[in-house]
Amino acid sequence: MFNKILIANRGEIACRIIKTAKKMGVLTVAVYSDADKDSLHVHIADEAIYIGPSPSRESYLLGDNVIAAAIKTGAQAIHPGYGFLSENADFCRACSAKNITFIGPPVGAIEAMGSKSAAKNIMAKANVPLVPGYHGDDQSSAILKQAADDMGYPVLLKATAGGGGKGMRQVWSEQEFAEGLAAAKREAMSSFGDDTMLVEKYLTQPRHVEIQVFCDNHKNAVYLFERDCSVQRRHQKVIEEAPAFGMNEELRAEMGESAIKSAQAIGYQGAGTVEFLLDVDGSFYFMEMNTRLQVEHPVTEMISGQDLVEWQLRVAAGEILPKTQQQLVLNGHAFEARIYAEDANNDFLPATGKLSLLQTPIESEHVRIDTGVRQGDEVSVYYDPMIAKLIVWDENRDKALKRLSKALSEYRINGVTTNIDFLYNLATSKPFIEEDIDTGFIEKNHDLIFHDNAQELLNELPIAALYLLLSIKEKALQNAQQSNDPHSPWHNTNAWRLNEAHAHSLVLAHNDTEYTVEVEQLCQSKGQGSDAHYLINIDGKQFDCQGTLTSTSSQNDGMIVNINGHRSQTTISFDDENISLYRANGVFNFTHILPDYGQLDNDDSHGGLTAPMNGTMVSVLVKAGQQVSKDQPLVIMEAMKMEHTIKAPNDGTIDEVFFQAGDMVDGGSELLSFTELTKE
Numbered sequence: 130m131f132n133k134i135l136i137a138n139r140g141e142i143a144c145r146i147i148k149t150a151k152k153m154g155v156l157t158v159a160v161y162s163d164a165d166k167d168s169l170h171v172h173i174a175d176e177a178i179y180i181g182p183s184p185s186r187e188s189y190l191l192g193d194n195v196i197a198a199a200i201k202t203g204a205q206a207i208h209p210g211y212g213f214l215s216e217n218a219d220f221c222r223a224c225s226a227k228n229i230t231f232i233g234p235p236v237g238a239i240e241a242m243g244s245k246s247a248a249k250n251i252m253a254k255a256n257v258p259l260v261p262g263y264h265g266d267d268q269s270s271a272i273l274k275q276a277a278d279d280m281g282y283p284v285l286l287k288a289t290a291g292g293g294g295k296g297m298r299q300v301w302s303e304q305e306f307a308e309g310l311a312a313a314k315r316e317a318m319s320s321f322g323d324d325t326m327l328v329e330k331y332l333t334q335p336r337h338v339e340i341q342v343f344c345d346n347h348k349n350a351v352y353l354f355e356r357d358c359s360v361q362r363r364h365q366k367v368i369e370e371a372p373a374f375g376m377n378e379e380l381r382a383e384m385g386e387s388a389i390k391s392a393q394a395i396g397y398q399g400a401g402t403v404e405f406l407l408d409v410d411g412s413f414y415f416m417e418m419n420t421r422l423q424v425e426h427p428v429t430e431m432i433s434g435q436d437l438v439e440w441q442l443r444v445a446a447g448e449i450l451p452k453t454q455q456q457l458v459l460n461g462h463a464f465e466a467r468i469y470a471e472d473a474n475n476d477f478l479p480a481t482g483k484l485s486l487l488q489t490p491i492e493s494e495h496v497r498i499d500t501g502v503r504q505g506d507e508v509s510v511y512y513d514p515m516i517a518k519l520i521v522w523d524e525n526r527d528k529a530l531k532r533l534s535k536a537l538s539e540y541r542i543n544g545v546t547t548n549i550d551f552l553y554n555l556a557t558s559k560p561f562i563e564e565d566i567d568t569g570f571i572e573k574n575h576d577l578i579f580h581d582n583a584q585e586l587l588n589e590l591p592i593a594a595l596y597l598l599l600s601i602k603e604k605a606l607q608n609a610q611q612s613n614d615p616h617s618p619w620h621n622t623n624a625w626r627l628n629e630a631h632a633h634s635l636v637l638a639h640n641d642t643e644y645t646v647e648v649e650q651l652c653q654s655k656g657q658g659s660d661a662h663y664l665i666n667i668d669g670k671q672f673d674c675q676g677t678l679t680s681t682s683s684q685n686d687g688m689i690v691n692i693n694g695h696r697s698q699t700t701i702s703f704d705d706e707n708i709s710l711y712r713a714n715g716v717f718n719f720t721h722i723l724p725d726y727g728q729l730d731n732d733d734s735h736g737g738l739t740a741p742m743n744g745t746m747v748s749v750l751v752k753a754g755q756q757v758s759k760d761q762p763l764v765i766m767e768a769m770k771m772e773h774t775i776k777a778p779n780d781g782t783i784d785e786v787f788f789q790a791g792d793m794v795d796g797g798s799e800l801l802s803f804t805e806l807t808k809e
């Protein structure tokens with residue numbers, strides 16, 4: 130076994146590899162660019178070598194700099210991770226030339242899989258099933274059209290030099306073929322400089338099912354079951370799962386054996402992934418083979434109990450595979466969600482910024498987080514904006530999926546826009562839960578995932594309002610219990626005032642639209658601060674609401690609500706004034722609009738400072754007759770689980786103070802009167 134390896138990568142995969150190396154007692158060398166000099170992977174490695182400026186092409190993609198770092202530190206092997214140099218045949222060759230072990234496949238395997246059509250020809254010879262089609266050298270329109278006519282429409286034109294979905298074009302009828310072919314060739318020539326085409330039968334509802342294979346240098350080969358990666362957006366995987374739902378044992382074995390045949394056809398060694406299209410009738414077809422450890426490998430680790438990076442190090446060091454096929458047992462179900470700094474509501478524009486808050490779900494045997502960032506780190510423009518991979522496991526798909534939704538609802542990230550709401554809405558959508566999934570999932574269910582219909586929103590508003598009110602009650606109860614007069618009438622929060630309705634008014638916003646919520650308490654709660662009964666009116670629609678706060682975890686509040694007789698549960702995250710309701714049918718975000726109360730409430734120099742909303746007076750910092758200066762704190766009151774400091778709007782004199790510490794105050798009531806110092 131190596132005593133020192135260099136990781137030629139960054140971010141979560143670099144950290145992940147370092148963790149396994151440490152577990153195995155192998156020393157680690159990180160490499161870093163300017164932007165990464167204080168990154169987590171540099172921090173946790175035993176050594177780190179600077180390899181160049183921030184842009185990848187000036188650092189992580191410079192094989193010579195990476196190899197020089199390995200030589201400098203005496204690393205015997207280099208792990209490329211994924212992306213960057215991981216499938217670069219020249220880099221693989223350069224490592225061998227310097228007697229440095231490339232932790233991956235032999236260079237011949239990388240080259241063999243580098244061309245989609247060459248890969249398909251190799252697989253055809255190995256009797257690996259291919260999508261019915263034509264990938265011959267004769268590229269005349271007549272031959273290509275004949276092939277399409279023979280296989281039947283729709284067909285898919287694919288640029289041989291393309292990949293990852295680029296250079297594909299559907300042709301739905303014989304009449305469209307000529308124009309479709311001409312367009313596909315034009316695009317291929319401009320994108321890849323090569324307009325060689327292959328023609329395939331177009332599968333209209335395929336799933337992307339891939340098999341994890343592992344081969345050692347002693348002719349042993351196993352498959353570690355399958356992953357379903359059909360949920361993709363523009364050929365970027367979003368949520369992956371293992372095993373594939375609806376799989377039966379014989380299909381699993383058939384695909385696994387086929388994947389091994391693919392690997393053996395190219396003399397494979399190390400970790401590899403064979404991607405198949407799985408058609409609705411259960412037939413499967415080779416798509417491509419990836420000669421690297423995939424981003425989504427953790428779901429395979431969770432259901433097989435194997436550490437694939439450990440396997441990579443052992444196999445690269447010449448050991449035999451740690452397990453035989455018979456010793457590998459599939460246990461449970463796992464999901465991976467890729468958490469990105471991107472704006473799902475703005476065409477997934479990458480987001481940058483500082484992770485001012487990064488609070489994660491608690492990790493356990495059921496929840497794993499692979500990340501390369503910490504709170505306070507910058508998500509930079511130079512690299513893939515992945516924040517973390519959230520991986521969950523449980524004994525079956527339903528339970529694992531519930532863990533995924535719960536874990537997503539427990540993530541708190543401030544400072545950058547993330548795709549967490551998108552992931553939560555996707556994971557809780559009916560089609561996803563019911564396994565109605567193929568590679569077109571996101572397009573087909575767009576409105577469900579990006580739901581924003583007014584009616585649904587209106588139904589959720591009372592719940593958000595109820596949560597805010599119950600939070601005030603609970604907080605006031607806590608204050609009362611801490612005060613020296615817990616039974617003072619000022620501590621109750623039912624807005625009881627002699628001859629006045631027990632009324633509150635709140636303003637909640639959603640996507641810049643403000644909604645005024647009129648709330649009337651119907652009766653005294655049962656004494657427990659965390660439950661109550663309200664009549665809520667929004668835009669003339671009335672809701673009879675009862676609610677009880679329940680705490681679900683240190684990250685979330687929970688609430689049991691009954692709205693007009695419909696009882697349900699909700700998980701809530703609330704920071705400052707942002708409220709997110711995590712519901713069975715998705716997440717709903719609201720902002721609590723606090724009235725602006727820092728200004729005098731009329732336009733002359735004398736006036737009162739009013740309470741922003743119902744709350745409790747925490748402390749009075751001034752007294753009548755006192756001179757104060759602009760922005761000097763005057764009183765502190767508590768509302769909505771937050772303390773609000775009311776400050777002097779200008780230099781002046783306090784005329785009168787109307788409340789004392791511990792008093793309950795109504796929203797809008799005058800707290801003190803103040804005369805501004807007139808300017809000479």
Ligand code: MV4
Binds near residue numbers: 294358417
């Ligand atoms: C296909 C196909 C349907 N029929 N081939 C997309 C990228 C590349 N990996 C191959 N791809 C596809 N090839 C035939 N004959 C549908 C896709 C496809 C797809 C495949 C896997 C995962 C996501 C996908 C998204 C769109 C299209």
